[in-house]
Amino acid sequence: MSTKRYCFSCDLKDDPKLIAEYKKYHAPGNAWPEITQSSKDLGVVDLQIYLTGNRMFMIMDVDERFDPVKKAEVDANNPKVKEWEALMWKYQQALPWAEEGVKWIPLEKIFQQE
Structure with a gap:
């Protein structure tokens, strides 16, 4: 099975209390199972988020079932995903250059070690 990697960035609001709460939501076993299962069902085989200060980096490995357009459509029509995203927006903020x-x-x- 071949995989493809996507990497993303987003900021958290620069508030230590909010950052601590966000990290609790993402601690092992705390993410809502409906959210992780939805991603797995759409071809996300591994998803990791790293944090430095208030900047996050997401690494997402996907298999051949993954289609970003389909995932966006499915997520937009999934009430539990919409609820999760609304809750997470309490903690997140768009990057300054985001649309x-x-x-x-x-x-x-921009680089890969050879």
Whole structure:
């Protein structure tokens, strides 16, 4: 099975209390199972989020079932995903260069060690 990697970035609000709460939601076993299962069902085989200060980096490995357009459509019509995203927006803020309504910005790969 071949995989493809997507990387994204988003900021958290620069508030230590909010950052701590966000980290609790993402601690092992705390993410809502409906959210992780929805991603798995759409071809996300691994998803990791890293944090430095208030800037987050998401690494998402997907298989051949993954279609970003389909995922966006399915997520937009899933009440539990919409509830999760609304809750997470309490903690997140768009990057300064993000288009209106865009949270996670794709990262451009500029180097790979050979």
